[in-house]
Amino acid sequence: MCAYVFQSPGKIIYGENSVNMVGEQTEKYGRKVMIITGRYSSKKSGALDKITDALRAKKLDFIVFDKIESDPGVDTVRQGVKIAREKGIEVIVALGGGSTLDASKAISIVTENGGDIVDYESKIPDMEGIPIIAVPTTAGTGSEVSKFSVITDTERKIKMLISSDFLIPKVAVLDPELTMTMSQGVTAATGMDAFTHAIEAYISKAAQPMSDIYAVKAMRIISSNLSKAVLKGDDIEARKNMLIGQMYAGLAFSNSSTALVHSMSRPIGAYYGVAHGLANALLLTEVMKFNRAACQEKFRNIARAVGENVDGKSVRESSYMAVESVKNIFLDTGLPTRLRDVGVDKENFKVMAEDALKSKTTELNPRKPDVKQLVEIYEGIY
Ligand SMILES: [Fe+2]
Incomplete structure (x- = not known):
């Protein structure tokens, strides 16, 4: 007899215009928010505006960290951690494809657990990271519901697979409208x-x-x-x-x-x-x-x-x-x-x-x- 464990985010919200619910979900976890996103596509598509509107509607205090590249590297994670610590971030809204979601998870874990992202290739974090509201804009990686994050160590030329139950976002918000602009x-x-x-x-x-x-x-x-x-x-x-x-x-x-x-x-x-x-x-x-x-x-x-x-x-x-x-x-x-x-x-x-x-x-x-x-x-x- 073996036991099985099945885990998922505490809440999965799905449907057209569900992005409008991001504000009310975010405020449950804190008022100091870091929106993490990529450099271009969420701005061009209007997805970022939808998120900032939803946060403003709840009068939340937010900053935007829009430095996530595809296949995010360790330096980007380090930069995000530094800002999250300096600003006392309480909750992350991760908006983008798998790269953004994975980088957000890495930033969340390192900010709360300390050390450097490369430590977590072999080490399991001791405690929860900053709560994440994950809003995917692509339909593929499933990162919004998964316990994995892939971060590239550019020096060693490897993609580190980081795994922990603490990497599962608190809330996943799946709005199909946000995926309409994918090429x-x-x-x-x-x-x-x-x-x-x-x-x-x-x-x-x-x-x-x-x-x-x-x-x-x-x-x-x-x-x-x-x-x-x-x-x-x-x-x-x-x-x-x-x-x-x-x-x-x-x-x-x-x-x-x-x-x-x-x-x-x-x-x-x-x-x-x-x-x-x-x-x-x-x-x-x-x-x-x-x-x-x-x-x-x-x-x-x-x-x-x-x-x-x-x-x-x-x-x-x-x-x-x-x-x-x-x-x-x-x-x-x-x-x-x-x-x-x-x-x-x-x-x-x-x-x-x-x-x-x-x-x-x-x-x-x-x-x-x-x-x-x-x-x-x-x-x-x-
Ligand atoms: Fe994959």
């Missing part, structure tokens, strides 16, 4: 990231009954809405479905784990700056081929979840159908399909494979790889 490429890449979360959470060795429910539901929703959201960005139904689908995927992997795709995509990002979702998208089918034989029953269920009719097919046949179907969903997004198309060269494959092998998420992959096999996977998509 086609960002919609595709972040959507494939979410699809990868669902699949990996389901096949991970850490999968559990409750995470499976969310993972399968996420696969179903994402597989039937991703190409619609990519090809017709003003399709509000597709946008709504993708936002909820990626949130389900976030709940799934936060309570299970990701696996080999994520282990192998982090070095691609760290060495070549390829966006996380795109790196996952490039790897997903090839890693599924590697894993298929180790979990054929689960692959049959994946095939069913993504809409394939597996009736009358053997487990083996239907497991291959899962790989083929996921590949077609990826091709429909129009994303690049080869590493060489996104500026990656072969030179670092061995060291990238060694980095990936050391990753915590590789231990939870259903099939144990070695360096040679990981190099072959990179070569397979070169």
Whole structure:
């Protein structure tokens, strides 16, 4: 008998115009607010104005820290911590994509627990960080509901995976209107990231009954809405479905784990700056081929979840159908399909494979790889 734990934010608010509720949610945690966001997109899209309006309506005292880059680095986190301490920040409103949400979580934890962000690669924080109200503007990372944060250590060229229950935001506010302005490429890449979360959470060795429910539901929703959201960005139904689908995927992997795709995509990002979702998208089918034989029953269920009719097919046949179907969903997004198309060269494959092998998420992959096999996977998509 083993016990399972399933965790999520205390509150998940979902629906059109839910961004207007950010003020009332924020004031429950304090009056000195730090809005953390990226440099451009939340200003250009008007999302930042919606947040500041909601905070002003509750007469909250706020500052804006708008320095988050994609793949946030340790220096940005250090800068955010310094400001949060100097200003006595009581609550954070994190507005943006996965990079902003992850950086906000890191700033929250270090501000309250002390030390430096690099310490938390191996150390578990002792106490809660600054409470976070997470407001995603992309539909992919699920970071608004997860216990993970990925921060890039630029000196060591690695993406640190930081994990703690204290990283789960207090409140997640999911307003599909905020995702309407995502470009086609960002919609595709972040959507494939979410699809990868669902699949990996389901096949991970850490999968559990409750995470499976969310993972399968996420696969179903994402597989039937991703190409619609990519090809017709003003399709509000597709946008709504993708936002909820990626949130389900976030709940799934936060309570299970990701696996080999994520282990192998982090070095691609760290060495070549390829966006996380795109790196996952490039790897997903090839890693599924590697894993298929180790979990054929689960692959049959994946095939069913993504809409394939597996009736009358053997487990083996239907497991291959899962790989083929996921590949077609990826091709429909129009994303690049080869590493060489996104500026990656072969030179670092061995060291990238060694980095990936050391990753915590590789231990939870259903099939144990070695360096040679990981190099072959990179070569397979070169
Ligand atoms: Fe991811």
